[in-house]
Every structure is written in C-alpha cells, then in structure tokens.
Amino acid sequence: MTQHTHRDHDHRGHPGENHAHAHAHQHAHQHGHDADFDWEALSGHLEREAELHTPAVTGAARWLGGLLDGTPVRRVLDVGSGPGVVAGLLAEAFPAAEVVAVDQSEALLERARTRSAGRVGTRRADLPADFGTLGTADLVWSGNAIHHLGDQQAALTALAGTLRPGGLLAVAERGLPARYLPRDLGLGRPGLQARLDAAHEEVFAAMRESVPDAVAVVEDWPAMLAAAGLVPGGTRTFLVDRPAPLDAPAREFLHVQLSRRREQFGDVLDEDDLAVLDALLDREAPTGILARPDAFYLTALTVHTARAAGGADAAGA
Numbered sequence: 001m002t003q004h005t006h007r008d009h010d011h012r013g014h015p016g017e018n019h020a021h022a023h024a025h026q027h028a029h030q031h032g033h034d035a036d037f038d039w040e041a042l043s044g045h046l047e048r049e050a051e052l053h054t055p056a057v058t059g060a061a062r063w064l065g066g067l068l069d070g071t072p073v074r075r076v077l078d079v080g081s082g083p084g085v086v087a088g089l090l091a092e093a094f095p096a097a098e099v100v101a102v103d104q105s106e107a108l109l110e111r112a113r114t115r116s117a118g119r120v121g122t123r124r125a126d127l128p129a130d131f132g133t134l135g136t137a138d139l140v141w142s143g144n145a146i147h148h149l150g151d152q153q154a155a156l157t158a159l160a161g162t163l164r165p166g167g168l169l170a171v172a173e174r175g176l177p178a179r180y181l182p183r184d185l186g187l188g189r190p191g192l193q194a195r196l197d198a199a200h201e202e203v204f205a206a207m208r209e210s211v212p213d214a215v216a217v218v219e220d221w222p223a224m225l226a227a228a229g230l231v232p233g234g235t236r237t238f239l240v241d242r243p244a245p246l247d248a249p250a251r252e253f254l255h256v257q258l259s260r261r262r263e264q265f266g267d268v269l270d271e272d273d274l275a276v277l278d279a280l281l282d283r284e285a286p287t288g289i290l291a292r293p294d295a296f297y298l299t300a301l302t303v304h305t306a307r308a309a310g311g312a313d314a315a316g317a
C-alpha cells in the first residue's frame with residue numbers, strides 16, 4: 001500500500017478523523033497489516049451493529065453448540081472480536097468455557113471487558129504475526145475479521161492450528177448486505193440500495209487490494225477451510241429481521257451507516273444519489289432515516305464451520 005488513493009470501505013474512520021486515519025495508515029506500514037481503519041473511533045458503531053445482529057448470533061451459537069455436542073467446550077476464542085458483543089453471547093452460550101476476545105485494538109478489548117463485567121477475557125494480538133500466541137481452543141469464532149488480513153487462506157490455516165482435537169472453527173464472512181429502505185423511497189431514482197451495494201463492492205475490492213501482502217483467493221470458505229486441513233461441518237445463514245417501525249437505537253445506527261456511505265462513496269455514486277443520502281441524513285426532515293416510518297433492518301449472517309480431526313467423534317463416542 002504505497003499510495004493513499006484507495007477508497008474507504010465499510011469499517012473505516014468517520015468524517016473528520018483524517019489525522020487519526022493517517023496515523024493508522026502509518027501504523028499499518030509498520031506492522032504489516034491493514035490498519036487503515038480507526039477501529040477505536042468505530043467502537044460504538046460496531047457495538048450497535050453487533051447488538052442489532054444479536055438474534056442471528058444467538059441462533060448461530062446454538063447451532064455451534066449442537067455441532068459440538070459431546071465435545072467439552074472449555075476454551076473459546078473470538079478472533080477479531082471488536083468490542084466483544086459476540087464474545088459475550090458466546091460466553092452465554094458456553095457457560096462452562098473460558099471465552100477470550102482477541103483483537104489488535106486495546107481500546108476495543110477494554111470495551112469487551114467492561115461490557116461483559118469480566119466474564120470475557122481478552123488478548124491483544126496483531127495478526128497474522130501473533131497467531132502463535134493465542135493458545136488452543138475447542139471453538140474458534142471469527143466474524144468479519146479475516147478479510148482484513150492479506151492472506152486469508154494462511155489465516156484460516158493458522159486458526160485451524162489453534163483447534164484442539166475435535167474442535168470447531170466458525171467463520172462469519174459476507175452473508176447478505178443489509179436492506180433498510182423501500183425500493184422506491186420517494187426520493188430520487190428507485191433502487192438506491194442496490195447502487196449502494198454495487199458501490200460497496202467496488203470499495204471493498206479496493207480495500208482488499210490495498211491490504212499489505214494481499215493474496216487473491218477464490219472466497220469459497222468451505223473449500224478454504226478444507227484446504228486448512230479441516231473437515232467442513234456445514235454452512236448456515238441466520239436472519240436479522242427488524243420490521244418497521246424501527247426503534248431509536250436502530251435508526252441512529254443507520255444514520256451513522258449512511259453518513260459513512262456518504263463519505264466513502266462520494267466518488268462512486270452520482271450526484272442524484274448523493275443528494276438522496278443528504279436528505280436521508282437530515283436529522284429534522286420527516287423523510288430522513290431518523291423519522292421515516294418505513295425504515296426497517298433486514299440482513300443475514302452466514303457462518304461457515306469446519307472441525308479438526310480427533311476428539312470424541314473420532315473415538316466413536
């Protein structure tokens with residue numbers, strides 16, 4: 001990443017954080033990973049997003065518990081945990097386990113400790129360099145983090161290496177982009193959300209290209225898990241379905257999300273769509289995202305799983 005020309009994607013800094021952003025960029029060069037995000041500034045946004053996704057994560061955790069039935073779950077890692085919402089839900093789902101949130105950001109880990117009132121342990125790790133320091137686990141979860149590492153296949157192989165015999169790796173990447181507005185929202189040309197998705201794909205691709213040591217791979221997660229030496233255990237998708245009318249926290253989340261889109265996609269979207277984003281961001285207008293009665297939130301979390309050989313299953317238990 002020699003130039004600062006690539007565009008922002010979903011999880012980068014907010015408007016007005018150029019100094020922090022430049023600092024993070026320099027940090028990325030020093031540490032060999034894509035720190036071109038101000039994760040600390042994003043903490044509240046990541047937290048609200050994960051809270052919105054709680055029903056899906058809870059459903060996924062229940063499914064993982066079923067897959068692990070018969071395997072004692074004593075240690076769980078959430079790799080790239082962010083502020084620890086998911087780690088907290090894993091702690092609820094696996095009450096007998098030590099649950100450890102792993103992230104490069106000490107500020108986010110601090111949030112994880114506070115949120116969970118100490119139930120979740122934390123470990124700071126700069127990946128991929130620190131994969132070897134994570135210890136072993138019966139269940140490893142990683143949500144929306146692997147795509148920030150240059151060599152995604154190598155990352156899966158390293159995570160596979162942390163699994164105890166019979167352990168399970170669960171990777172939540174992609175799923176479906178969120179929908180929150182009608183096709184025709186009464187402002188601008190119908191189909192805004194589809195155009196936002198297309199813009200996001202462009203920005204995401206540029207982000208991937210800019211990650212240091214990026215390796216292109218066909219993002220067939222079950223095949224990648226198999227190439228990591230694991231036995232694919234199935235893929236499932238969990239719905240997040242919040243119909244209109246939305247409550248205030250969900251609206252505030254969408255307001256921040258749309259502000260980020262406005263900043264990130266400024267040179268991808270046309271002027272008409274940018275004007276619609278401005279109208280949606282108007283905090284006073286009845287057509288703004290904070291007031292309109294038709295705003296909803298619909299998305300889906302896809303989780304790919306794979307097992308390490310050995311353990312109770314292999315013993316025929």
Ligand SMILES: C[S@@+](CC[C@H](N)C(=O)[O-])C[C@H]1O[C@@H](n2cnc3c(N)ncnc32)[C@H](O)[C@@H]1O
Pocket residue numbers: 011033034039046050079080081082083086102103104105108125126127128142143144145148149
């Ligand atoms: C998009 S957030 C996902 C947070 C959480 N897993 C979730 O799904 O809500 C990505 C997280 O990965 C962490 N991360 C990104 N690159 C990392 C790296 N090289 N080493 C360790 N953590 C990293 C970031 O600090 C951030 O918390």
